[in-house]
Amino acid sequence: MMSDVTRCIKEEITSVLPSLPKNTLHLLVEKVLNKGVETKEDLQYVKEKDVAELIRPIQCRKLLKAWSAHGTEICSAPQSSVCSLPLPSSSSSSSLSSPLCLPSPTLKKNWPATFAIPWDKMPPGITAAADSGKRLSPADRRQMVCVLVDEMRKFEANPMKSQCLIIAERVVRQFPQSFANMIEDRIIGGGYSSLLTQIKVRVEHLNRNNTLARLRSNKCSTGAKQKTGPADSYGCTQWQPDFPPEVTETTLDMKKQSHGVLLM
Incomplete structure (x- = not known):
């Protein structure tokens, strides 16, 4: 059974080192916990010597740099916005527990980075x-996307595709067996393309009226009326056009007669 702090540390590591082998990731999480990390904020105090034996030097520096920046971000935020992770408890009934914390107003622009997947509302x-690592039925998957998008729209009514991508990657990274694009036991590409499409389609569906209104207002605000002509997508758009200024029916008849003489 995975505790909140363990899952959080795992996500922090995989966000910086996504290609890290699972065995190394498991050992690294245990190593960090054994060093005394009890909350997400404690990661900024981890030193290179604490994890150097498990990962390469460049990987270690990337990880510590990210955790150090995260600690600076937390220290600069208002005291009310800082939230710590609960300690592991034997009363936890599932690894899919409630969200860790709500993003603070100072981090609103970067809300996908702190967004907590609402598993408790599923x-x-x-x-x-x-x-259990099972694939979801199409109906359950659609319902999961609906709950997820509803929670995302509390932060932004019309999330961009890049923001949806961060959320889709996090879901697939946490439960690849249930959500990743797979052929047999092999993950296709990043594994998140179909989930990303479902999330974005749901967002566009919920914002269809607002999106149309916004597009119309942009067109009308230009003040220029553009008249669209027939599109030359099938057949001929003008089967009997007007004569150019220098051409008349008489000149056309003369050309026909001259061409007929030449052909004879």
Whole structure:
């Protein structure tokens, strides 16, 4: 059973080193916990010598740089916005526990980075399937996307594709067996393309009225009326055009007669 702090540390590591082998990742998480890390904020105090034996020097420096920047970001935020992770508890009934914390107003622009997947708001069947590594049925997957998008729109009504991508990657990284694009046991590409498409389609569906209104207002605000002509996509758009100024029916008849004489 994975505790909140363990899962959080795992996500922090994989966000910086996504290609890290699973065995190394597991050992690295245990190493950090054994060093005394109890909250997400404690990661800024980890030193290179603490994890140097498990990962290469460049990987170690990347990881510590990210954690150090994260600690600076937390220290600069208002005291009310800092939230610590709860300690592991034996009363936890599932690895899909409640969100760790809500993003602060100072981090609103970067809300996908601190967004917590709302597993506690998912139906029990979805959380049970994800915990056991089973694939979701199409209906359960659609319901999961609906709950996820509703929570995302609390931060931004119309999230961009790049923001949806961060959320989709996080879901697939946490439960690849349930959500990744796979052929047999092999993940296709990043594994998140179909989930990203579902999330973005759901966002566009919920914002269809607002999007249309915004597009119309932009067109009308230019003040210029553009008249669209027939598109030359099939057949001929003008089967009997007007004569040019220098051409008349008489000149056309003369050309026909001259061409006829030449052909004879």
